[in-house]
Amino acid sequence: MNAKEIKQLFPILNQQVHGNPLVYLDSAATSQKPTQVIEAVADYYRRYNSNVHRGVHTLGTLATDGYEGAREKVRAFINAKSTEEVIFTRGTTTALNLVASSYARNNVTAGDEIVITPMEHHSNIIPWQQVAKVTGATLKYLPLQTDGTIALKDVEETITDKTKIVSVMHVSNVLGVINPVKEIAEIAHRNGAIMVVDGAQSAPHMKVDVQDLDCDFFAFSGHKMCGPTGIGSLYGKKELLEKMEPIEFGGEMIDFVGLQDSTWKELPWKFEGGTPIIAGAIGLGAAIDFLQEIGLEEIEKHDHEIAQYAAERMSEIDGLTIYGPKHRTGLVTFNINDVHPHDVATVLDTEGIAVRAGHHCAQPLMKWLDVSATARASFYLYNTKEDVDALVAGLVKTKEYFGDVF
Incomplete structure (x- = not known):
């Protein structure tokens, strides 16, 4: 099934804007x-x-079967060993905060190190800042190469025997970089640290195998992979999750409640207090079915090809700067000289083209790029080369609109 055929399966895409x-x-x-x-x-x-x-x-049984059936689909999707290692969350942000609040605050002390990168989404920066403040640990950043990639020699030099946690995004939401998280995990483990992976931008676009990556935690969101909003998952190795305490308390996650003390259910339910996101989980399960019908290998190939085509076409426009390496997946982040990204996005919207403009929840990376904001065109399995051609035509019109001042 090609992108044009896939697009027909998405009702919202069959409409006009302006x-x-x-x-x-x-x-x-x-x-x-x-x-x-x-x-x-x-x-x-x-x-x-x-x-x-x-x-x-009967209804309760059907709902439970649907909810737990979705958990098994997630397990298979990321190749976790057991459904005990799959925690349903509201999304990547909640999952990363769970690791920071439950694992890190109880396993990191003054003098320890937490290592992340300047390209991280705010959701993978702020929780670690808070852990460092509370525990007295040092927050360190891996240096980036000039094209925004990570060199393993820098990883070797930055991670030490004082490092307790390494947390890196699998794919950058700004640069389209695919980070070598498997190799980083090996270095982290060699130094006695755990590896956390932000998979928000990788799970939708490529086949993920958490056992092959050997990460200790992996977080992702359903809404970026054709699923509903407000649902996601945290994978964690069973031996780590068993030692962690829940951070939300109430119904669903308890085993026995007494007047002075309580005990928790076994994994994974001890981390799912309250009525869970049942419809969201069922929708996520359906999204996984859909993606697997298309094929994750085909999706990855398509997303890489469409992004490369976009980068090539956009590079023909004078005064347009593209950020990130030549080898990218899924997106192209750019600026037009002397035109604010919000103005670019506004003009494109009049042509029916939806792009993102701003700092993309990556302000440290914007500072590293020496810009205040950028525009971003991001692609998925339903985008076609005709979509890219429309974008390029819209960008040319944008230049004309602002007087082609450069």
């Missing part, structure tokens, strides 16, 4: 949803809406 066909190039922020995901969520609410794990009636 009198032009919608060209959606903002999938790094959130992806669109195919009919089968929308229907899976609607079917839950129409046919078997009920709470999970509690009742023995």
